[in-house]
Amino acid sequence: MLDCRNLVVTYESTPVLQNLSIYIGAGEVVALTGPSGSGKTTLLRCIAGLEVVDSGTIFLSGEEITPKPAHLRRIGLVFQDNQLFPHLNVAKNISYSLMIQGTKQKLMDEKVAEVLELVGLTHLSQREVFKLSGGEAKRIAVARALVAQPKVLLLDEPLNGLDKELHARLLADLGTLLRLRGTTTLHVTHDQDEANAIADRVLDIRNLMSH
Amino acid sequence: MITSYRSTSKWLAFLPVVVMLTFVVAPALNIFIISLNFESFAILTAQTTQSVVWFTTWQAIISTILVLFFAMPIAAMTANFDFFGRRALISLISVPFILPTVVVGAAFLEILPTSIHHSAFAIIIAHIYFNFGLVVRIISSRWQQINPHLDDVARTLGASRTRLFVTVTLPLLKKSLQSAGLLVFLMCFTSYGVIRILGGPARSTIETEIYFRAMQLGDVSGALVLSILQLVVVGVLVLLTTQFGTRKSAELSQMVFSRIRKPQTSGQIIVIASVALITAVTVVMPLVSVVRRSILIDQQINFSIWQSIFIDEEIFRSLMTSLKFAVFTIIVSTTIGLLSACAVTYGSERYRVLNLLTALPVVISAVTLGLGLIITFDIDPIDWRGAWLMMPIAHCLVAIPIVMRMISPTIRDLPNGLRDASQTLGATTWQMWRTIDLRLIKPALVSAAAIACAVSLGEFGASSFLVRRNNETLPLMISRLLGRPGEIIQAQAYAIATLLIVACAGIIGVVDYFGTEKH
Numbered sequence: 164m165l166d167c168r169n170l171v172v173t174y175e176s177t178p179v180l181q182n183l184s185i186y187i188g189a190g191e192v193v194a195l196t197g198p199s200g201s202g203k204t205t206l207l208r209c210i211a212g213l214e215v216v217d218s219g220t221i222f223l224s225g226e227e228i229t230p231k232p233a234h235l236r237r238i239g240l241v242f243q244d245n246q247l248f249p250h251l252n253v254a255k256n257i258s259y260s261l262m263i264q265g266t267k268q269k270l271m272d273e274k275v276a277e278v279l280e281l282v283g284l285t286h287l288s289q290r291e292v293f294k295l296s297g298g299e300a301k302r303i304a305v306a307r308a309l310v311a312q313p314k315v316l317l318l319d320e321p322l323n324g325l326d327k328e329l330h331a332r333l334l335a336d337l338g339t340l341l342r343l344r345g346t347t348t349l350h351v352t353h354d355q356d357e358a359n360a361i362a363d364r365v366l367d368i369r370n371l372m373s374h
Numbered sequence: 375m376i377t378s379y380r381s382t383s384k385w386l387a388f389l390p391v392v393v394m395l396t397f398v399v400a401p402a403l404n405i406f407i408i409s410l411n412f413e414s415f416a417i418l419t420a421q422t423t424q425s426v427v428w429f430t431t432w433q434a435i436i437s438t439i440l441v442l443f444f445a446m447p448i449a450a451m452t453a454n455f456d457f458f459g460r461r462a463l464i465s466l467i468s469v470p471f472i473l474p475t476v477v478v479g480a481a482f483l484e485i486l487p488t489s490i491h492h493s494a495f496a497i498i499i500a501h502i503y504f505n506f507g508l509v510v511r512i513i514s515s516r517w518q519q520i521n522p523h524l525d526d527v528a529r530t531l532g533a534s535r536t537r538l539f540v541t542v543t544l545p546l547l548k549k550s551l552q553s554a555g556l557l558v559f560l561m562c563f564t565s566y567g568v569i570r571i572l573g574g575p576a577r578s579t580i581e582t583e584i585y586f587r588a589m590q591l592g593d594v595s596g597a598l599v600l601s602i603l604q605l606v607v608v609g610v611l612v613l614l615t616t617q618f619g620t621r622k623s624a625e626l627s628q629m630v631f632s633r634i635r636k637p638q639t640s641g642q643i644i645v646i647a648s649v650a651l652i653t654a655v656t657v658v659m660p661l662v663s664v665v666r667r668s669i670l671i672d673q674q675i676n677f678s679i680w681q682s683i684f685i686d687e688e689i690f691r692s693l694m695t696s697l698k699f700a701v702f703t704i705i706v707s708t709t710i711g712l713l714s715a716c717a718v719t720y721g722s723e724r725y726r727v728l729n730l731l732t733a734l735p736v737v738i739s740a741v742t743l744g745l746g747l748i749i750t751f752d753i754d755p756i757d758w759r760g761a762w763l764m765m766p767i768a769h770c771l772v773a774i775p776i777v778m779r780m781i782s783p784t785i786r787d788l789p790n791g792l793r794d795a796s797q798t799l800g801a802t803t804w805q806m807w808r809t810i811d812l813r814l815i816k817p818a819l820v821s822a823a824a825i826a827c828a829v830s831l832g833e834f835g836a837s838s839f840l841v842r843r844n845n846e847t848l849p850l851m852i853s854r855l856l857g858r859p860g861e862i863i864q865a866q867a868y869a870i871a872t873l874l875i876v877a878c879a880g881i882i883g884v885v886d887y888f889g890t891e892k893h
Contacts, residue, residue: 213526215638233529234537240530246523250545260531263541311531 164189164347165210165315170219172205179205182373183219185366187315190345192338194352194362201368203351207317210349211240223314234263239313243320245304247292253279253303254288260311278306281340298329305337309344316341318350322357334360376720376790379803383721387728390714390774394731397771401746402605402738408749409598417596418603423583427603430579433494434562437501441558442551444502445509448653452510453517456634457646464514465886466657467507472825472878474832475567476849477871478504480856481660482572484667484868492574500568503660505561509554516550517543522633556615560608564739567834570853580604581741585838588745598749601742608737661875668869671861679865683873689866691844692851693873696831699847702766703773703830708823710770711777716811719785732778735771740835744768748839762845768836773826780825784818785811817888824884831877848874 165187172180179202187193197203208214210221212233221229228236247256255262257278258271266274279285282302287295295303301321308316321337322330338361341348352358358365409415417423451457452464470478482500483491490496520543528538544551566581573582580600588597637643669675683689714728735743747768751758758764788811796806812819834849841850848870855867 208526211526211530213529232534233526234532234534236530237532238530240527242523242527244523246521246527248524248528248542250542250548259528259533259541263532263537307527307531313530 164191164224165349166222167206167210168220168222170206170209170221171217172202172209172214173217180209180216180219180372183368183371184373185349185371187347187349189347191364192341192346192348192350192362194350194358194365195368196352196355196358196365197368199353202372203368204319206368207240207319207349207351210315211238211317212236213240237311237314239308239311239316241304241308241316241318241321243323245300247295247300247303247307249293251292252288253284253290253292253295256292256303257307257310259307274310278310281309281343282306282336297325298333301325301333302336305340309340309346314347316346316348318348320352321350322352322354330357337361376793379716379720379807380722382803383717383725386713387717387721387725390710390717390728391731393710394728394734394774397747397767398734398738398743399731401743401750402734404750405598405601405605405742405746409595409602411595414595414599417599423600426578426580426583429494429577430563430581433497433501433579434559434565437498437505437562438555438559440498441502441505441509442555445506445513445554447649448506448510449513449517451646451649453514454633454635455637455642455646457637457643457650459650461886463650463654464511465882466654467510468882468886469507469661469875469879470503470657471505471508472828472832472881473504474834474849474852474871474874474878475504475565476571476834476852477664477832477874478660479568479571480852480867480871481664483856484663485660492572492576494577496572497565497568497577500572501558501562501565503657504568505558507657509558512554512557513547513550516547518633520546520633525633552615556611560611560736564604564608564741566739566741566838567832567849567853570834570838571856581739581835584741584745589839594745594749597745601739601745605738605742608739612733612737664868664871664875668865668872671865676865679862679869682862683866683869686866688846689851689870692846692848692870695845696848699766699769700827700830703769704823704826706766707770707773707777707826707829708819711774711781711822711826712819714774714778715781715785718782732775734775736775740768740772740833741838743771744836744839747836759840760842762842765837765840765845765847766830768840769830769833770826772833772836773829776829777822777826780822781815781818784815788814821885821888824881824888828878828881831874 165185167183167185170180170183171178183202183206185193185195185206195203195206205214209216212228212231212235216229219229220227223236223238248259251259254272254275257275258266261271261274275288276285279288282305284299284302284306287299287303292300292303305318305321318337322333325333334357341361350358350361355365448463448467452460478500482496482503486496486499524542524546525538528542533541563579564581565579566585569577569579569582570585573579578586580603584597584600584604587593587600637646668679669677671679683693711732714732717725718728738746747764748759751764792810792814793806796810801809831847832849833847834853837847837850841847846854852867852870852874855863855870858864
């Protein structure tokens with residue numbers, strides 16, 4: 164499904180990714196761990212097409228996507244701080260990708276309702292995003308990424324900064340949601356317990372690089 | 375409200391309230407009262423007035439659209455890319471905005487072909503030049519507040535760069551575009567110096583018409599009616615846009631990131647270098663033409679003009695007058711601006727009325743302010759029309775809104791914990807203010823003082839009404855000299871304009887130096 168081979172990224176002559184290779188099968192949930200500054204976020208950004216790799220190749224479903232711009236890759240990305248569009252309400256945030264694709268309003272409404280139900284926030288569809296609680300905002304960020312039907316979903320420490328109880332609840336919900344939809348997922352975290360709880364496989368980024 | 379200073383607000387607000395009521399509110403009310411005469415309003419139906427209003431409006435609209443159009447790419451560049459000379463470019467494009475309008479007018483008189491002098495085209499070009507830097511600064515600083523991760527999310531959700539701009543960036547810039555657009559529109563709608571120099575007798579705006587009617591036709595009541603018309607239009611616009619702008623809140627988060635990055639591709643480098651170069655040349659060209667004209671007599675380089683401006687008694691007196699008024703304006707407007715900003719920040723809700731009071735000179739416009747002052751302070755024992763003090767007071771009134779708005783955000787953003795810490799360490803209220811507030815707002819205070827200096831050096835609108843034989847300032851002198859024939863006299867005007875350009879460049883240097891993070 165997602166196959167990254169020998170990725171090399173250097174920032175101002177400091178190597179960040181050194182010959183990194185990783186494979187994730189279809190529908191698989193893989194957790195990627197590693198210390199701060201080890202290149203986890205950089206890897207996600209390269210896969211999403213937001214960073215250019217110095218060398219190496221990325222294949223998605225057998226097709227090489229390394230030169231493809233981010234908006235044509237169909238790879239979803241959820242940030243630690245959600246990054247909901249502040250000028251759009253919940254429903255419009257979720258339907259953003261559908262609006263970009265030119266989807267008809269009726270179909271958009273249906274899909275938004277469906278995914279809101281999935282994350283249990285149907286009643287918030289018209290709310291301004293800056294009025295959401297931390298947990299609600301996380302769910303909306305995931306819902307927004309899922310509506311775009313990405314081939315791969317990248318989660319960049321999505322549960323960071325939540326209190327223990329909310330963290331446990333969202334982790335369980337997220338795991339259920341990803342498996343229910345069979346979404347191929349690369350979940351970055353520095354929390355080993357979180358990684359073990361959500362993933363089919365747990366990888367340490369340091370073991371993916373060859374020097 | 376800051377609890378530690380709560381009780382001080384009424385004392386802090388006293389002087390600003392007295393000054394604004396006496397020198398702004400009373401003259402403005404006086405304009406209304408005097409012109410409450412049915413016959414005076416007949417001027418509004420006159421063909422001449424209607425064409426003046428029409429010209430004022432359409433040139434302001436076109437100027438605003440074009441300023442936004444030209445400023446957008448530079449704002450995008452300075453908000454997103456870190457390139458060699460970025461800060462210098464931002465400082466450079468800011469110079470025209472603080473240049474005296476008379477100097478901008480003179481510069482375009484020099485570089486534009488004679489055939490288009492006194493045309494709408496010349497006026498619009500000068501307005502674009504004058505306001506461009508301000509708009510770039512407003513939009514660029516807002517753009518820098520947009521979290522770059524929002525761009526990333528939009529891209530991963532399928533938005534191309536164009537769609538990203540249209541669906542995310544532009545909506546998030548909407549408020550800054552509105553406020554920049556409104557500011558430019560107001561500047562162009564109430565434009566005076568540029569029109570006086572470049573408009574000639576054929577092109578008149580409401581502002582120049584007010585002057586013309588009051589000072590040349592002696593039709594004070596007609597001038598007052600036009601002042602009211604302008605005041606109403608500007609007031610309604612400000613009110614509408616302020617209402618519009620307060621519907622939503624908390625759209626942009628505090629900045630904890632930087633979207634500025636080095637250009638990555640050679641294409642980006644070429645585009646940035648080209649745009650920066652073209653912009654710099656466009657800004658510098660009119661300024662160089664002013665300097666060039668100041669040393670050119672009969673197409674020969676001649677530095678004697680520069681000697682003459684320091685020897686000529688009249689010019690030297692103007693120079694001294696301008697400097698004296700600038701010092702007065704710095705002291706008074708910075709003091710009143712600081713007092714107002716402190717009163718609003720430290721006090722309860724009701725002190726916010728000072729925000730409105732200190733904004734009045736912007737709404738009223740400098741020319742109307744000048745007219746209001748001479749019709750109000752004209753009866754004993756307050757017949758101050760001939761008093762030298764009236765002109766620097768007018769300069770202060772024009773500067774106070776800017777000074778206050780430069781200081782206010784800094785005071786508001788000071789962490790209250792610092793004051794609490796100071797108090798628990800034994801500081802009295804005065805010691806706390808001196809060692810915490812004053813110490814931390816000093817850079818903003820210096821920048822505000824520098825801008826007040828620029829305002830005073832360039833003020834032309836109110837000064838036109840308040841000028842007396844012995845208190846002509848440099849912009850008034852330039853305007854008078856430009857209206858007289860003779861190569862040497864014209865060159866003298868350009869030499870004085872050069873002095874003002876150097877002063878303004880220095881002021882921008884001070885503002886940008888104190889605006890850096892280390893301060």
